Amino acid sequence: MEIHFSTILTSMLHGLILGMVLVIVAGGLTIIFGMLDVLNFAHGSLYMLGGYLGYTLAKVTGSFWLALIIAPMIVGFIGFLVEFFTLRPLYGRPPVHHLLLTFGISLIILNLIKFVWGNDIYTVSPPNYLAGATRFLGISYPTYHLFVLFFSVAVAILLWLFISKTRYGVAVRAGTEDIETLEANGIDSRKLFTGVFVAGTALAAIAGVAIAPMRTVYPQMGIDIIIDAFIVVVIGGLGSIRGAVIGALLLGQAVQFGAVFLTGFSDAAIYIVMAAILLLKPSGLVAETE
Amino acid sequence: MTILLEARNLKKSFGNLAVLSDITLEVKEGELRSIIGPNGAGKTTLFNVITGRIPLDSGQIRFRGEEVTGVRPHVLSRLGMARSFQINNFFPNLTTLENIQLSVQSRLKHGTSTWRDLARSDGMREKTLEVLDLIGLGEHGAELAMNLSYGDQRKLEIGLALGTEPALLLLDEPTSGMSRFESGSMIDLIEKLSKRVTIILIEHDIELVMKVSQRVLVIHYGQKIAEGTPEEIERNEEVQRVYLGGL
Amino acid sequence: MKLIVGRKYLVAVLLCLALFPLGAPTLFSDFYVDLLTKIMIFGIALLGYDIIAGYTGLVSLGHAMFFGLGGYCAAYSTKALSTHNLFPMLGVALLCALGVGLLVGYFSIQTKGIFFVFLTLAFAQFFYLAAFNLTTITGGDNGITLPKVTIGIPKVWEVMVSRPLGFYYLALGFLVLAYLWCHRVISSPFGKILVAIRENEERVSFLGFNVRRIKMKAFMISAFLGVTAGVLYATYNDFVSPGMLHWTLSGDFILMSVLGGMGTLIGPVLGGAIILYVGDFLSSLTENWMIFIGSFFVLTILFAPHGILGLMLKRRWKKNDDPA
Numbered sequence: 123m124e125i126h127f128s129t130i131l132t133s134m135l136h137g138l139i140l141g142m143v144l145v146i147v148a149g150g151l152t153i154i155f156g157m158l159d160v161l162n163f164a165h166g167s168l169y170m171l172g173g174y175l176g177y178t179l180a181k182v183t184g185s186f187w188l189a190l191i192i193a194p195m196i197v198g199f200i201g202f203l204v205e206f207f208t209l210r211p212l213y214g215r216p217p218v219h220h221l222l223l224t225f226g227i228s229l230i231i232l233n234l235i236k237f238v239w240g241n242d243i244y245t246v247s248p249p250n251y252l253a254g255a256t257r258f259l260g261i262s263y264p265t266y267h268l269f270v271l272f273f274s275v276a277v278a279i280l281l282w283l284f285i286s287k288t289r290y291g292v293a294v295r296a297g298t299e300d301i302e303t304l305e306a307n308g309i310d311s312r313k314l315f316t317g318v319f320v321a322g323t324a325l326a327a328i329a330g331v332a333i334a335p336m337r338t339v340y341p342q343m344g345i346d347i348i349i350d351a352f353i354v355v356v357i358g359g360l361g362s363i364r365g366a367v368i369g370a371l372l373l374g375q376a377v378q379f380g381a382v383f384l385t386g387f388s389d390a391a392i393y394i395v396m397a398a399i400l401l402l403k404p405s406g407l408v409a410e411t412e
Numbered sequence: 413m414t415i416l417l418e419a420r421n422l423k424k425s426f427g428n429l430a431v432l433s434d435i436t437l438e439v440k441e442g443e444l445r446s447i448i449g450p451n452g453a454g455k456t457t458l459f460n461v462i463t464g465r466i467p468l469d470s471g472q473i474r475f476r477g478e479e480v481t482g483v484r485p486h487v488l489s490r491l492g493m494a495r496s497f498q499i500n501n502f503f504p505n506l507t508t509l510e511n512i513q514l515s516v517q518s519r520l521k522h523g524t525s526t527w528r529d530l531a532r533s534d535g536m537r538e539k540t541l542e543v544l545d546l547i548g549l550g551e552h553g554a555e556l557a558m559n560l561s562y563g564d565q566r567k568l569e570i571g572l573a574l575g576t577e578p579a580l581l582l583l584d585e586p587t588s589g590m591s592r593f594e595s596g597s598m599i600d601l602i603e604k605l606s607k608r609v610t611i612i613l614i615e616h617d618i619e620l621v622m623k624v625s626q627r628v629l630v631i632h633y634g635q636k637i638a639e640g641t642p643e644e645i646e647r648n649e650e651v652q653r654v655y656l657g658g659l
Numbered sequence: 660m661k662l663i664v665g666r667k668y669l670v671a672v673l674l675c676l677a678l679f680p681l682g683a684p685t686l687f688s689d690f691y692v693d694l695l696t697k698i699m700i701f702g703i704a705l706l707g708y709d710i711i712a713g714y715t716g717l718v719s720l721g722h723a724m725f726f727g728l729g730g731y732c733a734a735y736s737t738k739a740l741s742t743h744n745l746f747p748m749l750g751v752a753l754l755c756a757l758g759v760g761l762l763v764g765y766f767s768i769q770t771k772g773i774f775f776v777f778l779t780l781a782f783a784q785f786f787y788l789a790a791f792n793l794t795t796i797t798g799g800d801n802g803i804t805l806p807k808v809t810i811g812i813p814k815v816w817e818v819m820v821s822r823p824l825g826f827y828y829l830a831l832g833f834l835v836l837a838y839l840w841c842h843r844v845i846s847s848p849f850g851k852i853l854v855a856i857r858e859n860e861e862r863v864s865f866l867g868f869n870v871r872r873i874k875m876k877a878f879m880i881s882a883f884l885g886v887t888a889g890v891l892y893a894t895y896n897d898f899v900s901p902g903m904l905h906w907t908l909s910g911d912f913i914l915m916s917v918l919g920g921m922g923t924l925i926g927p928v929l930g931g932a933i934i935l936y937v938g939d940f941l942s943s944l945t946e947n948w949m950i951f952i953g954s955f956f957v958l959t960i961l962f963a964p965h966g967i968l969g970l971m972l973k974r975r976w977k978k979n980d981d982p983a
Contacts, residue, residue, distance in 0.1 A: 161773055211961060217772060218718055222917055223960045225910065229953035237947040345907075349784070356777055393781040393788070400778045401766055463865070489867035501865075503858040514855050517848050518867040526849040526876070576867055 128261045133378050139267055139336075141374020142274035146329040147347055148354035148366045149281065150322030156361025157294065157318045159217060160209060163224040165326050166348025167231035172197045172327025173339040174235055177244045186249045186335075194327040201323030205316050213315075232344050241341050248335040266335050273332055277325070278367070285363065294318060350377075353396045413440045414477075416580055416610050417462070417493075422471035424454075424461055424634075431457045433634040435471075439580070444606040446613045446621040448645075449631035450654060455614045456498055458631070459582050463495050464488050476579065489518070494578035496569040498585040498614070504558035508549050509540065511557050511568055515575025516540050539575070547571040547601060563594035567601065574605075581605065582612045587620060599624065618655075622646065630654070669925075673835065680827050692823040694939060698932045699830040700891045701915070703837045705927035707884025708912050710841060713921035714850065715877045716857030717771075720909045721763070721779030724786050725882045727904030728755055729889020731790065734803040734899050743806050744813045745820070745829075745894060752886040760882035761875075768874045771860075783906050790901040802900030805893055826895050833891060834928075837884055841924055844880065853877055854922075914952065918959055920966025929968060 151165045172193050179189035204227055212219050247253070248266040255262045285291035293309055305311050330343075337343070354373050358365025376392060417439040424432040431454045439445050447455050460466045462473060464485040473481045475491055483491075503511050516539045517523045522530060530536050544550045547567040552560060557568060566586055573581055586602065587595040599620050605611060606624065615621045621628060622642040630638040630651050638648045645651055676699075680692045704726050712718045732752035740747055763782045770778050790797045797803065810829070811817040820826055844850050852873055855863045864870045893899040902908070911934070912927075919930025934952060941948030963970050 161776075208957060208961060215964070218716075219960055219964060221718070221773070221776065222913065223957060225913070226953050226956040226960060229910075229914075230950055230957065233947050233949040233953060237950060349780075352777060352780075356774075360773070393785045397766070397778055397781040397785075400770060400774050400781070465865075484864070486864045486867050486869050489865055495865065501859065501862050503855055503862065505858055506855070510851075514851060514863075515866050517851070520848075523848050524852065524868065524873065526844045526847050528848070529846060530848045572862065572866065 131259060131261055132263065134375065135263060135267070135271070137375035137378030138371070139271045139274070139374070140378060141371040142271060142278065143329050143333050144347075144350055144354055144370035144374055145278055145367050146274055147326050148351040148358070148370050149278070149363055150325040151351050152355045152358065152361055152363060152366040153294065154319055154322040155355065156363075158209070158213075158220075158315050160220040160224065162319075162322070163221065163348065164204065164228040164231060165224075165323070165351060166344040166346075167228040167235070168197050168201065168323045169326040169330040169347050170339070170344035171200070171231055171235060172330030173246075173334045173343060174239050174244070174330075175327070176331030176334050177246050177339050178239075180246055186246070190328070190331050193331045194324040197327035198320045198324035201320045202316060204323075205319040209319070210312070210315075228344070228348075235344075236341065243338050243340040245338050246334040264336075270332055270336055274329070277328065281325075290317070353392060356396050357399055413442060415439070416441045416443075416476060417612070418472075418474040419462060420472045422458070422461060422473075423469045424457055424466070425469055431634050432461065435631070435634070435636055437629055437636075437639075439610060439612055441579075441610050444602075444611045444613065444624055444626050446615055446625040446628045447631060448615060448618065448621055448628060453631045454634040455631055456584055457634075459495060459584055459612075459614065463493060463582065489576055489578075492577075492579035493582070494573035494576045494580070495582035496573045496584060496586060498588050500565050500569055502557050502565070502568055502572055505556060507554055507556055508560065508564075508568060509544070509553035512540050512543050512571050512575050515572045516543065518575070519577050543571050543575050546574065546604070548597065563590055563597070566590060566594075566598065570601065570605075574609075578609060580610045580612070582614075584614045585616060586613070587615065587617050595620065676831055677828075680824055689823055692827050694936060696823065696827045696830045696895065697892075698928075698935050699827075699834045700888050700895065701931040701935060702834050702888075702928040703830075703891070704885050704888035705912060705915055705919075705931045706834075706837050706841045706924060707881035707888070708916055709921060709924055709927045710844065710853070710884075711877050711881040712913075713916060713923065713927065714845060714853040714857065715874060717768075717775055717874065717878070718913065719767070719779035720776050720906050720913075721767075721783035722881065722885055722912045723904055723906060723908035724763070724779075724783040725756060725760070725885025726889040726892070726908065727786065727790065727899070727901070728752070728759060729886030729891075730893030730899035730903045731797065731803075731889075732886065733808075733890045733893045734805055737806055742813060743809050744817055745808045745810045745890070747813060748808070748890050748894065749887065752890045753883055756882040756886040757879070760879045764875050764878040764882070768871055768878060780906055780909075783904065783909060787901055787904040787906070790904055797901070800901060802898055805897045805899065807897065808894040820894075826891075830891060830895075833887060837887070838924065838928075841880075841884075845924065849873065849876070857922075914956055916966075917964075918956060918966055920968030920972075923966075923968050923972075926966050926968035930966065933967070 147165065147169055151162060154160060154162050154165075175193040175196055176189040179192055180186050183189065208223055208227065209220065212223060248269070252266045252269050254265050256265045256268060285295055293314060330339075350373060354366055354369040357372065358367070358369030373392070415438050417437075419438075420436050422432050422435040423430070435454075435458060437445075447458065449455055457466070461468045464483055464487075468481060471481070472479065475488070475493060478491065480488060480491065503514070506514070513536065516536055517530060520530060520536060522528045541550070544553060547570060549560075549564055549567055549571065552564060557565065560568060566588070570583065570586060573583075583602070587598050590598065595617060602611065602613065602620075603624055613621070613625065625642055628640065628642055628645045629636060630645060630648075632654050637654065638645055638651050640648070676695070679695065704722065707725075708722050729752045732755045733748040736742055736748040736751045740751070742748070763779070767775055767778045767782065791799055793799070807819055809817040809819050820829060845853075852863060852868055856870060856873065860870055889903065893903070915930035915934050916927040917930070918933060919928065920926030938948060938952065941951060959966060965973075
């Protein structure tokens with residue numbers, strides 16, 4: 123296979139987009155962990171729920187944008203229900219219980235989705251003006267893909283602004299390190315936890331909707347993304363947002379290049395990397411200096 | 413008298429904060445040595461590096477003549493060093509008896525066997541009862557550790573260390589959080605123990621320290637500021653200053 | 660804690676299990692014998708998992724790795740050793756478990772909690788992907804078909820394992836042996852250390868125990884039982900595929916263990932029986948029976964974290980306790 127610049131550029135863009143979507147998903151996951159000390163197994167299934175809801179909403183309302191706005195709201199609400207009724211009672215318990223709980227929740231959601239939508243794969247059409255391809259730098263690249271890229275970068279920037287500039291954002295960052303000091307300052311940690319969880323799940327849903335026209339919504343998508351998200355979170359360091367960003371971008375490129383230039387076993391290589399990091403530098407590749 | 417523990421030039425920093433700066437101490441067999449100092453002086457850290465709980469930045473430790481710097485906790489325990497913790501560190505969901513049994517089990521020949529049943533043989537029973545009697549919890553054997561009174565829990569803390577038949581016992585603030593009344597029986601226990609085993613004691617209760625210790629070491633900001641008999645320490649001006657006249 | 664469930668109950672259950680197949684096919688269909696065989700084979704794997712997860716507190720997402728490994732070892736033995744005999748297959752599988760267990764265990768044991776979960780997941784997925792992608796060796800997603808197995812001494816005296824009765828009693832025999840062994844381990848000094856590690860690992864090391872080595876031993880026990888179950892499962896179904904290695908199967912083991920009650924030996928086996936039976940029953944009613952299992956699981960974690968057995972025992976304990 124000849125290595126053209128166009129191939130590399132296309133691959134890089136693909137990897138970048140995958141990476142950015144992962145940033146959103148893994149970002150939510152890592153903040154939830156940093157804050158609540160809960161590893162949300164259900165994150166992948168909520169991403170998937172977002173995608174399927176997005177599909178239905180788009181079909182029903184005829185508007186992709188409406189779907190993009192409403193689906194995360196619905197999923198966020200479900201996230202609220204999950205946090206309020208199932209996670210909150212468990213906050214005093216050993217962390218194993220949280221793991222098991224979110225694992226159980228993910229099973230329920232995954233199967234609920236199967237129940238409502240069946241085992242089918244659905245295609246979601248992007249808005250007309252985003253369909254087709256754009257030519258630049260000598261390649262012809264799907265326009266919608268580029269939209270996803272800009273969109274996820276925008277979401278990531280908004281998130282970053284929120285975390286670093288607003289009061290709530292500061293509370294979130296502080297909360298991932300030391301919740302007691304926050305409480306001493308009069309912030310209701312329980313409301314904060316709920317808020318973080320809802321935000322995290324809504325983010326996952328946004329990613330699910332956004333990526334739907336690119337990858338379709340299919341029954342395996344929840345399981346596929348959760349493993350990738352876990353890997354990103356581990357590589358980046360649990361609770362580290364910056365780490366999640368870097369890890370996601372790295373993984374995006376790695377998966378993409380692996381898929382193009384290596385064959386199936388490349389997936390396994392990622393697990394080796396994850397295992398290596400867990401053993402050698404469990405705090406993640408990115409040093410937390412915040 | 414032989415020197416049981418030799419710690420030389422111990423240094424430990426957390427990031428930019430030097431918690432231990434060049435601490436040296438020697439403890440002879442049969443001694444009861446106390447370590448006092450204000451909060452944050454580095455006393456528990458000292459215990460932590462000696463017992464291998466956290467790594468040293470530099471320095472050497474010799475125990476019973478052997479070089480043990482950087483050795484892991486379970487090895488040190490086998491060599492005869494045992495410690496109790498400032499914050500209760502026992503097994504809450506096991507009974508008092510089971511807690512001590514575990515400790516005693518560690519020294520028995522088939523203590524890690526996946527086959528034999530030790531409950532009746534190998535002196536398990538006698539040794540366990542002996543420890544329980546020593547710490548005065550003989551009547552609470554069947555109670556879950558988490559249901560014991562705080563004072564009794566602190567005794568269990570020590571009991572766990574005793575079961576391993578140590579030559580050197582490091583006690584980290586055993587009366588921490590205790591009322592005056594509870595402290596009394598703890599003092600008695602420590603005095604009793606001092607006749608059987610070498611003890612290094614970290615304490616805030618100055619009265620206790622002055623009463624039982626043979627030698628006292630005063631630490632402040634990770635450095636040794638005084639060392640001597642209780643009387644010498646009491647008269648030491650710098651120590652008085654450090655404790656803001658609270659001796 | 661002595662025997663969780665009284666010896667009399669266990670013997671009674673054993674008798675029932677031993678006599679059960681005689682009722683087929685007259686009293687009830689062969690289907691139940693088949694189901695019970697599967698339940699008992701899973702039970703062996705679940706016993707192993709309880710040792711490492713329930714008693715030692717090391718919840719892993721990698722148990723399926725050993726289960727599948729057993730299956731593939733069985734398949735490999737038929738090719739490499741040209742044998743249909745179960746015992747050489749078991750031999751190969753146990754050797755493999757030794758190697759893989761030591762390797763995976765050595766690395767995994769250095770971590771705890773969430774990192775342990777991830778690491779075991781990573782190792783398990785690695786094996787899954789290997790099985791899936793190395794199609795020349797493993798047949799990929801198509802799996803490998805196994806011939807009907809025999810037991811006995813190879814070349815000297817062998818007999819084909821009959822279905823359903825032969826396999827049923829074989830599984831029962833192995834389950835009983837596995838249980839007796841696990842019970843021994845749990846009642847031994849080693850077993851008490853495991854529980855202590857789960858309670859407070861640090862203090863255990865300060866008492867002089869080499870925690871890493873002890874965890875390794877527990878891990879190896881779970882490995883041996885896991886591959887044994889895997890061999891039996893693959894030879895029973897005459898088939899092994901990458902699905903036997905997938906992490907979702909590890910998830911199933913967790914499901915079964917928690918539902919039944921971890922740290923009781925009987926609990927996980929019971930949990931397995933319930934899920935396999937109810938699952939089979941429900942799946943004939945609706946395709947989405949997992950929703951019920953999942954919901955039940957969540958309810959269990961919330962309200963009965965010690966599982967079904969925990970609930971049953973609590974009631975008994977409450978009756979025996981003096982109101983104090």
